[in-house]
Amino acid sequence: MRFINRRPGLALGVFLAALPFVAVLVAYIIGSQMRLAENPSDKLLPAPATIAQTAERLFTTPDKRSGRILLWHDTAASLIRLALGVGISAVLAVIFGLLIGLQPHMRAAFSGFVSVVSMIPPLAMLPILFIVFGLGETSKVVLIVVGILPFMIRDLSQRVIEIPREMIVKAETLGASSGVIALRVALPQLLPRLIQALRLSLGPAWLFLIAAEAIAADQGLGYRIFLVRRYLAMDVILTYVAWITALAFAMDLMLRWLSRRAFPWSEAAL
Amino acid sequence: MSFVSAQNIFQSYDGRPILERVNLEVDEGEFISIVGASGCGKSTFLRLLLAQEQPSRGAIRIGGAVPAAEPGPDRGVVFQKYSVFPHMSVRENIIAGESFRRPLGRFFGAAKKAARARADATLERIGLGHVADAYPATLSGGMQQRLAIGQALAAKPRILLLDEPFGALDPGTRLAMHDFLTELRAAAPMTVFMVTHDLAEGFKLGDRVLVFDKPRWDPHDPGAYGATITYDFDARDDGIPFQTIKEVANVPDQT
Numbered sequence A: 001m002r003f004i005n006r007r008p009g010l011a012l013g014v015f016l017a018a019l020p021f022v023a024v025l026v027a028y029i030i031g032s033q034m035r036l037a038e039n040p041s042d043k044l045l046p047a048p049a050t051i052a053q054t055a056e057r058l059f060t061t062p063d064k065r066s067g068r069i070l071l072w073h074d075t076a077a078s079l080i081r082l083a084l085g086v087g088i089s090a091v092l093a094v095i096f097g098l099l100i101g102l103q104p105h106m107r108a109a110f111s112g113f114v115s116v117v118s119m120i121p122p123l124a125m126l127p128i129l130f131i132v133f134g135l136g137e138t139s140k141v142v143l144i145v146v147g148i149l150p151f152m153i154r155d156l157s158q159r160v161i162e163i164p165r166e167m168i169v170k171a172e173t174l175g176a177s178s179g180v181i182a183l184r185v186a187l188p189q190l191l192p193r194l195i196q197a198l199r200l201s202l203g204p205a206w207l208f209l210i211a212a213e214a215i216a217a218d219q220g221l222g223y224r225i226f227l228v229r230r231y232l233a234m235d236v237i238l239t240y241v242a243w244i245t246a247l248a249f250a251m252d253l254m255l256r257w258l259s260r261r262a263f264p265w266s267e268a269a270l
Numbered sequence B: 001m002s003f004v005s006a007q008n009i010f011q012s013y014d015g016r017p018i019l020e021r022v023n024l025e026v027d028e029g030e031f032i033s034i035v036g037a038s039g040c041g042k043s044t045f046l047r048l049l050l051a052q053e054q055p056s057r058g059a060i061r062i063g064g065a066v067p068a069a070e071p072g073p074d075r076g077v078v079f080q081k082y083s084v085f086p087h088m089s090v091r092e093n094i095i096a097g098e099s100f101r102r103p104l105g106r107f108f109g110a111a112k113k114a115a116r117a118r119a120d121a122t123l124e125r126i127g128l129g130h131v132a133d134a135y136p137a138t139l140s141g142g143m144q145q146r147l148a149i150g151q152a153l154a155a156k157p158r159i160l161l162l163d164e165p166f167g168a169l170d171p172g173t174r175l176a177m178h179d180f181l182t183e184l185r186a187a188a189p190m191t192v193f194m195v196t197h198d199l200a201e202g203f204k205l206g207d208r209v210l211v212f213d214k215p216r217w218d219p220h221d222p223g224a225y226g227a228t229i230t231y232d233f234d235a236r237d238d239g240i241p242f243q244t245i246k247e248v249a250n251v252p253d254q255t
Ligand SMILES: Nc1ncnc2c1ncn2[C@@H]1O[C@H](COP(=O)(O)OP(=O)(O)O)[C@@H](O)[C@H]1O
Pocket: B013, B014, B018, B036, B037, B038, B039, B040, B041, B042, B043, B044, B045
């Protein structure tokens, strides 16, 4: 049988899926033990037990000075920035996606512009954003928007253009105005695509969030990681990285679930 | 003047002629079948009738009105694919036939209730009452096309344009669709243009069968000339024209 046609059974499939995780974990444990055996005060690869202790402390013990549990505080601050940036981008992307996808003048005016703007490396804009918007919340939210909006507009306008012409013409023959076509034909078919675009944009959104927090912030997940870096607190950094990964993964799951729940018609075709 | 009138229609894309010198007069209530080789411009002619495109020369009028600049509710259409809205339930698709011309594309309050009742009556009539809440993707191809026709008719168009509406259906379903269309026409006469690649279907359903073909042909440059209506058959009485034919002496062939 050809190599490409061989398939794993159920048990083997589960085993293979778990394999990379286990391999990374084992490699870490071995490395950590080797280093700690040589130098018990080594900070680079703390033992898993140490990380677990640190994690428990971070999640449950209030900070001595402020009396707040910093991890939850950082999480709230970061999630608010992320939600604002992603939410604003989603709304703008839908509006511009519909305009560019449906209206030839808008397409002529904006599609080239958006393509060029999407080539600007967002992080190169960060100093400008700090100068213009200050070091507060605005510049962080704007960085996320600047980072993901051009891609989302390009993606969504392309999706609108891909709506079969027949369907638009059909709506015209039912007497629909441009607005009704946008609202009742294009928008509902765009929403599942929006969720896909959001899923793709969440990775970059996190990247820009953490970058902005690392450079100028007084709370937030990215701020904390870069703060404790000075003390080589690997146990704290690893806990935060795992926590951020879990958050990102949960968001992705949520969006997938939402897509299936909210748009049964697009699932029905499969 | 006849109900639908196409006068001296030319259409070309990028300087390549597709249709040339197409003249057609159609009376209200006639069923026109259009046949012809693949790629000869049948769908193009239908798009012109629909006002989705403007001809390079000539004009198409319905009821003597000025030529339309864009598709509107006076022309209904059913394509082979993408004829219904996948994100709306079957019932909502029928309601859309009436509600899309409203400012927000929707009915509200009492009007909504009434439209819903009318849609359910329509669905019963076209045999889709039992799937009113389903989404089109769960329907068979025949049911989807039936829905598309029902939706187009809900908007009460003056002419109905069908572009190979049954082209993707299996033969049995196709026969059922023929009966369906015949019943609809018996209940409410309407002017229909139907493109088909099935000659028998064209003669069975049509009052007239138009054949599109290229009257001139350059073997060195097959794209040099466009197509026109080369035959205009009387297809009533099962396409046996000598029953009603009127012999006219000393007049050259009209087509
Ligand atoms: N928008 C367009 N631009 C350029 N060429 C087109 C366009 N639409 C159709 N054509 C060409 O016109 C010819 C006739 O097409 P069509 O009317 O779809 O044929 P059919 O008789 O099979 O329905 C084909 O050669 C097609 O490639």
